[in-house]
Structure formats: structure tokens, C-alpha cells
Amino acid sequence: MRGQANRRLVLAALASLAAAAASPALARPLDEVTSSGVLRVALYRDNAPFSDEIDGEPVGIDVDIAKNIAEAIGVKPEIRIVEASENVDGDFRLSLWRGDLAGSGLADVMLNVPSDKMLQLRNDMVFFTPPYVEQRLAIAYRKGAVEGGFQDLQDIGGKTVAVEGTSPVDALIGFANGGALRDAIRHYRGFAEAAGAFRRRETDFLAGSRAAIEAALKDDKTGEIELKDLAGSGLVKPRWELCGAVRTDSRDLAYRIGEAITAMTAGGEMKAIFAAHGATFTAPAGY
Known part of the structure; x- marks a missing residue:
């Protein structure tokens, strides 16, 4: 009986190790990002001019913004181009706090997120950065x-x-x-x-x-x-702001990203990035 119990313990331990190995790497607070030297950023595929992938290379406005944010933090950017799911809630789940069935690593931040109060309230596992542009x-x-x-x-x-x-x-x-x-x-x-x-x-x-x-x-x-x-009809907003999102336990990272966004806006880098892609930069309210 003792041998069977020990065998069960060994099997349970092996199962736990396998599950841990298959689970995605957790999104990280600021100190873990800086110590690793890498900021993992999730951006959407087929979302030009903000983000896309051409010949295996990420390109777009959000790509350049991510690179500037990483530089401000003092780390290198790791851009991950991801497919959009059925809704933004699903994108948060797959990229920021739970991961996918393949065990892909989680991102530290996702950009091009609608800065919407109701969206934030129904997603208590994420925390929003300040908005960086008005659409x-x-x-x-x-x-x-x-x-x-x-x-x-x-x-x-x-x-x-x-x-x-x-x-x-x-x-x-x-x-x-x-x-x-x-x-x-x-x-x-x-x-x-x-x-x-x-x-x-x-x-x-x-x-x-x-x-x-x-x-x-x-x-x-x-x-x-x-x-x-275009003006709105009441059912559809003709204007909205975009922000970033991190895991809720990575708020210090969100605050640091917000500082970088403020500096980029004040220094003209944000305007220059949009202009380089043929678009006009409109600062969100408060800038």
C-alpha cells in the first residue's frame, strides 16, 4: 500500500512539473521586465497602419511606439504579432493573463486597446495605461x-x-x-x-x-x-482613444509606460512616428 501511495505521489509530482512546463510564462511587473532586459509586446496582425507583419518582420505605428517605450524603460522590445480573437476580452485572456492551449508565452503589454471604462470594468485581470492617441x-x-x-x-x-x-x-x-x-x-x-x-x-x-x-x-x-x-449616430462612437493594457498585478509597468507615452507626446516623437506612416497624430484628451 505504501508503495502504491509513493507511486501516486511521484506521478502527481511529474504531472505538476509537466503542467508547469506547458503553462505560459507569466506577464511581469516592472522590476522583472527590467531585470530580464526585454519588454514583450503583443500587437495585432492585419491592423495597418498600426501593426502587421511583412516578410516575417513586424511593421507599423504601434511597432515604433513599442520600440520607443522599451528604449525609455531601458530594455529591448520583443514584438509579438497576434491574431485578433472574437473580442478584446478574448485578446486579453490569450495574450496577457491565461495564454493559449499551445502554451505560448504571455506578453507584458498589449497596445491598440480601446480606452473604454466598461471594457476595463469587465476585465479585472488587466489594467490600462494612459491613452496615447485619439482615433x-x-x-x-x-x-x-x-x-x-x-x-x-x-x-x-x-x-x-x-x-x-x-x-x-x-x-x-x-x-x-x-x-x-x-x-x-x-x-x-x-x-x-x-x-x-x-x-x-x-x-x-x-x-x-x-x-x-x-x-x-x-x-x-x-x-x-x-x-x-464622420459624426456619430448614437449607436457607434465616431471617436475613441487607444491605450495599452497589462496584467492587473503589473501596474507599476503601466505607470512607467504612461511616463514614456507622456514624454513621447511632449517631445514630438509620437507625431513623427505617425507622420512616417502617412497618418496624422491626434493627441488624446489631457495632452
Whole structure:
């Protein structure tokens, strides 16, 4: 009997060791990040101009911001390009506090997170950094497409607008005027495809975030394209702020990231990063 009990103890210990080996590395507070010399940053794939991966290399606005934050902390950045899940809550779970079934290591911080109070309240395992940029929904069109210039969403009636499917601007336009503009919407798998259709003049308008539109059309030399910020409908916010998120027990890291963000904004580095990617930087409230 004693031999069987000992055998069970050994098997239990081995199982515990195997589980520990398979579990993802925990997200870390500031002192562990600095001692390791590496800041692990999770960024989204297919999220241009903020983040994407080209030929195996991460590129985009958030990539450059992450590099600047790591430099301010005194460590090297380790950029991890991740797939978006069904919602931001799932992204937090996979990248910051629980991990995936493959046992991938957790990130120390995730960028491009909507700075939303309700989102934070329902995710008690994460803590938000200060916001670093304001995002706006906008629409692009060529001069002459709308007599007198674009005024509001009613000007889309009778024309076509390219959007990324299931995006905020898709909902904004789709619900406007009781759904009267839905027939004008042309859906594309990604924003790059929507922008390509607009460039080829297959649609009259291109709608999305201002940063995405500006970056996608930065090489246009015709001078014909104009942009207009969109107003909200009550159901969809036309403006929101982006921040970072860390595990709730890594708040000191969030505070240090906030200090780096403040310095980058005040020193002009944030504006320069956006400009390098063809986008305009709009500071969040309070800056």
C-alpha cells in the first residue's frame, strides 16, 4: 500500500512539473521586465497602419511606439504579432493573463486597446495605461463626387462606399437613416482591399479610421482626394482613444509606460512616428 501511495505521489509530482512546463510564462511587473532586459509586446496582425507583419518582420505605428517605450524603460522590445480573437476580452485572456492551449508565452503589454471604462470594468485581470492617441472615423472622396463637398452620411445615398466588413464604420453607415444607406455599402475582407477598390475608382467613397485612410492613400499625388471626419449616430462612437493594457498585478509597468507615452507626446516623437506612416497624430484628451 505504501508503495502504491509513493507511486501516486511521484506521478502527481511529474504531472505538476509537466503542467508547469506547458503553462505560459507569466506577464511581469516592472522590476522583472527590467531585470530580464526585454519588454514583450503583443500587437495585432492585419491592423495597418498600426501593426502587421511583412516578410516575417513586424511593421507599423504601434511597432515604433513599442520600440520607443522599451528604449525609455531601458530594455529591448520583443514584438509579438497576434491574431485578433472574437473580442478584446478574448485578446486579453490569450495574450496577457491565461495564454493559449499551445502554451505560448504571455506578453507584458498589449497596445491598440480601446480606452473604454466598461471594457476595463469587465476585465479585472488587466489594467490600462494612459491613452496615447485619439482615433476618428472618416470618409474619403474625390473632389466633385459630392456637389458642395461632403456634409453628412446622407451624401452617400445613390453612390457606393467601400468599407472593411464588420467594422465600426460599417455599423455606423449601415444603421444611419434607419438603414437607408445599406445598399450603398461594399464590403471587403480587409481595409487594404477596400482602399484598393476606391483607388481603382470602383467605389465613390472609402470609409474607415482616419489613420487607416491616410496611410492607405499617402502615395496619391492627384490632389483630388478629400477627407471628412464622420459624426456619430448614437449607436457607434465616431471617436475613441487607444491605450495599452497589462496584467492587473503589473501596474507599476503601466505607470512607467504612461511616463514614456507622456514624454513621447511632449517631445514630438509620437507625431513623427505617425507622420512616417502617412497618418496624422491626434493627441488624446489631457495632452
